[in-house]
Amino acid sequence: KHFVNASTLLTFACHKSKYGDLLLVHFEGFLESNGTMFHSSRNHGDKQPVWFTLGIQEVIKGWDKGLKNMCSGERRKLTIPPALAYGKEGKGKIPPESTLIFDIEIMEIRNGPRSHESFQEMDLNDDWRLSKPEVKEYLRKEFERHGYHANDTHHEAMVEDIFKKEDEDEDGFISSREFTYKHDEL
Numbered sequence: 325k326h327f328v329n330a331s332t333l334l335t336f337a338c339h340k341s342k343y344g345d346l347l348l349v350h351f352e353g354f355l356e357s358n359g360t361m362f363h364s365s366r367n368h369g370d371k372q373p374v375w376f377t378l379g380i381q382e383v384i385k386g387w388d389k390g391l392k393n394m395c396s397g398e399r400r401k402l403t404i405p406p407a408l409a410y411g412k413e414g415k416g417k418i419p420p421e422s423t424l425i426f427d428i429e430i431m432e433i434r435n436g437p438r439s440h441e442s443f444q445e446m447d448l449n450d451d452w453r454l455s456k457p458e459v460k461e462y463l464r465k466e467f468e469r470h471g472y473h474a475n476d477t478h479h480e481a482m483v484e485d486i487f488k489k490e491d492e493d494e495d496g497f498i499s500s501r502e503f504t505y506k507h508d509e510l
Contacts, residue, residue: 338395338396339395339396339433339435340392340393340394340395341378341391341392341393341394341395341430341433342378342379342392342393343378343379343380343388343392344377344378344379344380344435344436345377345378345433345434345435345436346375346376346377346378346433346434346435346436347375347376347377347378347391347430347432347433348373348374348375348430348431348432348433348434349365349373349374349376349391349428349429349430349431350365350366350373350374350428350429350431351363351364351365351374351426351427351428351429352364352365352366352426352427353424353425353426354424354425354426354427355418355419355422355423355424355425356403356422356423356424356425357422357423360417362416362417362418363417373431377436378391378392378436379392384404384408384409384410385407385408385409386402386404386405386408386409386424386426387402387404387426387428389408390402390404390426390428391428391430394430394433395430395433396430396431396432396433397429397430397431398429398430399427399428399429399430400427400428400430401425401426401427401428402425402426402428403423403424403425404423404424404425404426405423406420406421406422406423409422409423409424410422410424443500443503445462446458446459446462447500448461452499452500453497453498453499453500454497454498454499454503455496455497456483456487456496459483459486459487459498460479460480460483463479463482463483464479467479486498490502490503
């Protein structure tokens with residue numbers, strides 16, 4: 325008989341974080357030089373975890389590089405050199421040229437808006453391209469899922485705006501390539 329331990333099962337079930345995913349994290353940041361904590365999401369501000377998209381420079385480069393291939397519930401300690409943090413300028417309580425230490429816990433991972441999974445969810449007829457009605461239906465579902473009232477006029481305007489930006493070849497559809505690979509985001 326073969327026995328599978330719990331950590332092996334978790335590995336199979338885990339959605340590993342990748343560029344484009346939305347991550348919800350709690351973190352504590354320390355200065356390596358003297359151990360001073362400069363921020364804790366659990367103790368400072370609104371004491372809530374923070375959402376961000378991995379890999380599009382919403383956070384310092386050290387986070388974008390260091391938080392790949394993690395599972396929800398996993399903790400990681402990152403030591404980040406100045407070049408991948410706030411460099412020569414520093415920021416707020418962080419002096420210039422500071423090496424930073426972060427203790428980060430991933431609370432939740434969601435497929436980001438640019439993921440292959442999101443495209444498949446939107447592509448209702450599986451033809452590998454998104455039509456305006458498919459995008460509008462997706463927006464309606466998302467609004468309702470987040471407790472907002474679906475507003476058709478607003479959605480029409482959003483769909484037009486999305487197609488203006490995303491439909492590069494102007495064929496009336498957003499292909500999986502147009503959707504997934506953005507010029508300057510990643």
